[in-house]
Amino acid sequence: xxxxxxxxxxxxTRTQRIxxxxxxxxxxxxxxTSGDGHLLVFAAANGRPQSRVGVSVSKKHGNAIIRSGxxxxxxxxxxxxxxxxxxxxxxxxxxxxxxxxTVEDYQQSLTTLARKLAGRIARSNKECGG
RNA sequence: GAAGUGGGCUAGGCGAUCGCUGCGGGAUCGGUUUUCAGAUCGGUUGCGGAGAGGAAAGUCCGGGCUCCAAAGGACACGGUGGUGGGUAACGCCCACCGUCCGCGAGGACAGGGAAAGUGCAACAGAAAAUAUACCGCCCCAGGAAACUCACUUCGGUGGGGAUUCGAGGCGAGGCUGCGGUCUCCGGGGUAAGGUUGAAAUGGUGCGGUAAGAGCGCACCGCAGGCUGGGUGACCAGUCUGGCUUGGUAAACCCCACCGGGAGCAAGACCAAGCAGGGCGAAGAACCGCUACAGCGGUUGUGGGUCGGUCCGGCUCACGAGCGGGCGAUUUCGGUCGCUGGCGACGACGUCCGGGUAGGUUGCUUGAGGCGGCGGGCAACCGUCGUCCUAGAUAAAUGGUCGCCCUCGACACGACCCGGCUUAUCGGCCCACUUCAGCA
RNA sequence: GCCCCCAUCGUCUAGAGGCCCAGGAUGCAGGAUUCUCAGUCCUGAGACAGGGGUUCAAAUCCCCUUGGGGGUA
Numbered sequence: 001x002x003x004x005x006x007x008x009x010x011x012x013t014r015t016q017r018i019x020x021x022x023x024x025x026x027x028x029x030x031x032x033t034s035g036d037g038h039l040l041v042f043a044a045a046n047g048r049p050q051s052r053v054g055v056s057v058s059k060k061h062g063n064a065i066i067r068s069g070x071x072x073x074x075x076x077x078x079x080x081x082x083x084x085x086x087x088x089x090x091x092x093x094x095x096x097x098x099x100x101x102t103v104e105d106y107q108q109s110l111t112t113l114a115r116k117l118a119g120r121i122a123r124s125n126k127e128c129g130g
Numbered sequence: 131g132a133a134g135u136g137g138g139c140u141a142g143g144c145g146a147u148c149g150c151u152g153c154g155g156g157a158u159c160g161g162u163u164u165u166c167a168g169a170u171c172g173g174u175u176g177c178g179g180a181g182a183g184g185a186a187a188g189u190c191c192g193g194g195c196u197c198c199a200a201a202g203g204a205c206a207c208g209g210u211g212g213u214g215g216g217u218a219a220c221g222c223c224c225a226c227c228g229u230c231c232g233c234g235a236g237g238a239c240a241g242g243g244a245a246a247g248u249g250c251a252a253c254a255g256a257a258a259a260u261a262u263a264c265c266g267c268c269c270c271a272g273g274a275a276a277c278u279c280a281c282u283u284c285g286g287u288g289g290g291g292a293u294u295c296g297a298g299g300c301g302a303g304g305c306u307g308c309g310g311u312c313u314c315c316g317g318g319g320u321a322a323g324g325u326u327g328a329a330a331u332g333g334u335g336c337g338g339u340a341a342g343a344g345c346g347c348a349c350c351g352c353a354g355g356c357u358g359g360g361u362g363a364c365c366a367g368u369c370u371g372g373c374u375u376g377g378u379a380a381a382c383c384c385c386a387c388c389g390g391g392a393g394c395a396a397g398a399c400c401a402a403g404c405a406g407g408g409c410g411a412a413g414a415a416c417c418g419c420u421a422c423a424g425c426g427g428u429u430g431u432g433g434g435u436c437g438g439u440c441c442g443g444c445u446c447a448c449g450a451g452c453g454g455g456c457g458a459u460u461u462c463g464g465u466c467g468c469u470g471g472c473g474a475c476g477a478c479g480u481c482c483g484g485g486u487a488g489g490u491u492g493c494u495u496g497a498g499g500c501g502g503c504g505g506g507c508a509a510c511c512g513u514c515g516u517c518c519u520a521g522a523u524a525a526a527u528g529g530u531c532g533c534c535c536u537c538g539a540c541a542c543g544a545c546c547c548g549g550c551u552u553a554u555c556g557g558c559c560c561a562c563u564u565c566a567g568c569a
Numbered sequence: 570g571c572c573c574c575c576a577u578c579g580u581c582u583a584g585a586g587g588c589c590c591a592g593g594a595u596g597c598a599g600g601a602u603u604c605u606c607a608g609u610c611c612u613g614a615g616a617c618a619g620g621g622g623u624u625c626a627a628a629u630c631c632c633c634u635u636g637g638g639g640g641u642a
Contacts, residue, residue, distance in 0.1 A: 009175095010149070019523090019525095065541055068527095069528085075150085075528085102529095
């Protein structure tokens with residue numbers, strides 16, 4: 001990470017995504033969740049400086065057009081808010097059902113929910129460690 | 131101008147900015163290798179260029195490709211069903227034929243066989259596939275009194291013809307003074323008519339008949355033959371037959387044709403890791419060569435395999451030993467034969483268990499698009515030129531802003547093609563039909 | 570992605586071309602019995618996923634659509 005951070009990059013590269021089904025299963029298995037009217041978020045510490053994201057949209061949301069749109073909006077929300085989020089987390093984003101939600105809704109929900117989950121993880125680490 | 135029929139094209143656009151996935155080449159960082167140069171892999175960054183559909187959908191057909199053995203025969207099973215052509219192939223397309231619908235342009239049709247056989251048809255109806263029974267209609271024999279004629283022993287007897295009955299019952303008919311009384315109960319011809327039903331044994335008309343009937347005739351329909359046209363489905367004409375065999379095959383079935391199974395999560399490779407175990411049957415014969423280790427061939431046996439079964443075919447095995455008993459031989463070390471046991475092992479199959487975390491490939495140039503010429507009514511084919519047009523893998527086309535318009539439907543690849551079906555806001559174009567008006 | 574299967578009252582089901590405007594159980598509603606409740610008895614409402622075709626006739630046979638469920642690394 002040599003980049004001087006003078007201009008913060010808003011790219012979303014492949015290393016910033018959760019890509020293996022084992023990693024997905026790990027995050028789901030911890031059952032560390034939080035949600036609001038727009039989003040449901042699973043989180044786990046990943047031991048990296050950056051946070052990573054994964055998106056899951058079930059078939060109940062509709063056909064392929066609707067599901068692709070949801071996934072694009074969720075990824076866009078993570079891309080735009082990635083510097084406001086705590087680092088070192090694996091996040092799985094699941095949209096709620098009544099989705100008239102916009103990217104801005106997702107951005108607000110994502111930042112608040114991710115900070116809540118990061119605090120919870122830090123607390124449990126302290127309790128376990130000491 | 132109105133209404134309509136058939137076909138084709140299109141699938142909001144422009145700009146700014148932040149992003150996503152491949153490809154090309156550049157810079158930089160890290161790993162491996164190397165004396166260096168360099169090679170290779172991965173990351174980051176910026177440049178160039180590319181980046182979802184007409185249905186990408188449903189998965190309803192057909193094919194390519196891959197593996198199963200090289201994909202063979204019969205049966206079973208499944209599918210298709212007018213004819214001719216197109217095609218890699220098809221259940222698709224084109225042209226034509228037939229039936230039905232529409233004034234018409236046109237549209238619809240799983241459109242072979244019901245005279246090979248089996249089955250089915252509720253209810254209603256005389257009857258539901260066999261041509262007969264029932265009602266009905268008609269004829270003949272026969273019958274009675276009344277009427278009339280003749281005869282008479284006046285009790286009746288015989289004849290005539292009209293009407294009627296012509297079949298066992300709430301029967302029909304005659305006479306009557308309405309209380310009764312009398313008579314009959316045999317034979318045959320028909321399929322015109324019979325209220326039903328989805329469907330009823332050729333139809334209509336005329337003749338004919340006791341009543342009727344293709345019994346006869348005309349027209350229509352049907353069947354068969356012949357002639358002509360057409361590659362053919364079929365069409366036209368003509369003759370004959372009086373006519374007989376209804377429906378259902380998206381019921382079984384018959385005929386013709388087609389189909390081996392599974393599917394890119396197929397399949398192949400890399401490195402890493404690991405763990406194998408149980409069970410199964412057989413482990414022959416003959417010939418040839420030989421260095422006597424073995425090799426080759428034929429037959430056979432056994433296992434496996436072609437996807438549901440059988441055949442045929444293909445493939446694998448048919449050996450190294452251990453010790454017991456008996457017999458022969460011996461230089462007493464052993465050797466050979468027979469018998470019946472044990473059994474490691476290789477190959478094969480099957481079952482159970484573990485693992486299937488990961489990467490590369492398959493992976494996009496193809497029955498390809500566009501244009502010209504030629505062949506064909508057309509579907510389509512041939513030839514020449516030209517173009518390269520997604521390849522992701524927790525899975526790429528988006529977010530925000532501005533402007534314009536007709537205010538934007540259905541909907542997003544996942545191995546690839548050819549079709550079909552289904553969903554769909556609009557817009558544009560071409561050809562044609564009917565009606566109205568004008569010239 | 571690929572390959573299959575299924576659909577009948579609220580629920581579980583029967584049905585195999587006509588006897589079915591679909592039967593049974595349970596649940597639901599009303600009534601009777603009881604001082605009241607339960608139980609019992611009587612009565613009633615309630616379904617062939619949707620569309621098209623074959624047939625005289627379809628829950629049943631064929632096609633399309635819709636909605637569920639399963640298998641497969």
